[in-house]
Amino acid sequence: NAGVTQTPKFRVLKTGQSMTLLCAQDMNHEYMYWYRQDPGMGLRLIHYSVGEGTTAKGEVPDGYNVSRLKKQNFLLGLESAAPSQTSVYFCASSPQRYEQYFGPGTRLTVT
Amino acid sequence: GENVEQHPSTLSVQEGDSAVIKCTYSDSASNYFPWYKQELGKGPQLIIDIRSNVGEKKDQRIAVTLNKTAKHFSLHITETQPEDSAVYFCALEDAGNMLTFGGGTRLMVKP
Numbered sequence: 001n002a003g004v005t006q007t008p009k010f011r012v013l014k015t016g017q018s019m020t021l022l023c024a025q026d027m028n029h030e031y032m033y034w035y036r037q038d039p040g041m042g043l044r045l046i047h048y049s050v051g052e053g054t055t056a057k058g059e060v061p062d063g064y065n066v067s068r069l070k071k072q073n074f075l076l077g078l079e080s081a082a083p084s085q086t087s088v089y090f091c092a093s094s095p096q097r098y099e100q101y102f103g104p105g106t107r108l109t110v111t
Numbered sequence: 112g113e114n115v116e117q118h119p120s121t122l123s124v125q126e127g128d129s130a131v132i133k134c135t136y137s138d139s140a141s142n143y144f145p146w147y148k149q150e151l152g153k154g155p156q157l158i159i160d161i162r163s164n165v166g167e168k169k170d171q172r173i174a175v176t177l178n179k180t181a182k183h184f185s186l187h188i189t190e191t192q193p194e195d196s197a198v199y200f201c202a203l204e205d206a207g208n209m210l211t212f213g214g215g216t217r218l219m220v221k222p
Contacts, residue, residue, distance in 0.1 A: 004154070033209075040120070042200055042212035043155070058209065090154050097208050098143055102154030 001026050004103035006091050012109045013081040021076040021106050023091030029101070031094040032074040033058075034066060036087040037105075043090065049074055081110045113138045113205040117213030124191050125221055132216045134201035135183040143204035144177060144184045149215075150197045159186070191220045 007022045023032065030051050035043040045058030049068040063085060065077045074093075078085060088107050092100040117134045124130050134144075142163040147155035161168045161175045161184065168175050172191075177184040184203075188195055201213040 040214055042115075042117075042214045044212075045209055048209065059211075092154075097204065099145070099157055099160070100210065102147075102156065104152075104154050 003027065004091055004093055004101050006089075006103040006106050008106060009104070010107050012111065013078075014111055015082060017081050018077070018079050019081065019108075020078075021089055021091075021108075023074045023076070023093075023103060025072055025074075025091075025093040025101070027093060027095070027101065028071070029093035029095050030071075031096065031100075032068065033092045033094075033100065034064070034074065034076045035090045035092065036060065036085075037090060038087050046076065046089075081108075083110045086110045113141070113203065113211040115201060115203060115211050115213040117201050117216055119216060120214065121217045121219070123219045123221065126191060126193060128191055130186075130188045130191055130195070130218055130220075132186045132199055132201070132218070133183060134185070134203075134213050136203055137182065138203075138206060139179070139182065140206055141203040144175070145202050145210070146173075146175060146186045147200045147202065147212075148197045149200065155200060188218075191218075193220050193222050196220045 004025045033048040034046040044060050047066040049055050052071040055066045067075045091103040094100045145160035148158045149155040174187045198215045202210045205211045
């Protein structure tokens with residue numbers, strides 16, 4: 001099992017550009033999450049999904065959109081990137097509410 | 112939302128010594144308290160968790176204690192080794208059944 005994988009690993013965007021981050025899990029988990037990690041602030045939840053076809057807002061959803069068209073994939077989109085979105089993004093999945101399994105992260109820089 | 116304060120932000124110990132990281136919270140309804148370890152360049156990994164009906168849980172060299180009355184929980188690592196060097200995050204399940212993370216503790220174990 002690959003667990004949770006994220007694509008790409010690194011990306012540099014110019015302000016106003018758009019991009020999509022892909023998260024895939026092969027553990028048949030129902031729940032999936034997108035977090036951002038900034039220095040000294042821990043992980044903050046952007047959006048999450050409790051099953052295929054469902055999405056919900058987390059703590060910091062502004063400027064991001066998500067889709068969960070297939071159970072194994074969870075996409076995070078930035079329609080118009082801003083420097084404030086420079087961060088490391090982590091995807092996670094869990095079989096139910098509790099134990100979360102994290103991917104390796106995507107480091108995004110917006111200039 | 113829920114606020115989780117984690118202390119200290121950095122901790123340096125000598126190999127073989129013990130390390131203690133403490134988190135305090137405000138929401139008395141929280142019932143699930145996990146700890147994650149994040150190595151450089153990787154995603155967080157669950158190392159131990161505790162539910163509210165248990166005061167202490169131990170797994171080899173690591174243990175977690177929970178004091179619901181005082182609203183704090185702690186991670187204890189005994190006989191530290193260089194491979195314990197990492198960033199540790201506490202978390203708890205908030206009222207929305209999502210995890211809220213502390214700001215992290217960078218642990219450095221000096222050989």
